Amino acid sequence: MDREKQRAIARKGGTSVPKEKRSFSRNRSLAAEAGRKGGQSVRPAMRSFSRNHELASEAGRKGGHASHAREDGSES
Numbered sequence: 001m002d003r004e005k006q007r008a009i010a011r012k013g014g015t016s017v018p019k020e021k022r023s024f025s026r027n028r029s030l031a032a033e034a035g036r037k038g039g040q041s042v043r044p045a046m047r048s049f050s051r052n053h054e055l056a057s058e059a060g061r062k063g064g065h066a067s068h069a070r071e072d073g074s075e076s
Contacts, residue, residue, distance in 0.1 A: 024031035049056035 019025055024034070044050075049059070
């Protein structure tokens with residue numbers, strides 16, 4: 001599938017539900033509760049970013065580089 005077709009499909013996903021009907025945008029406490037549940041589902045020993053700041057920083061840098069590479073058309 002070519003890159004432009006993938007982007008067109010991805011854009012549709014973001015617009016399929018109007019913002020005012022997205023439950024997390026209407027109910028902050030529901031969103032907060034979902035975030036807490038997600039965090040609790042990972043054992044503390046496996047939460048590497050909370051235990052290793054350097055690892056979290058490196059992952060953030062890699063994500064930023066990958067994101068910017070897509071914007072300018074190059075690959076990382």
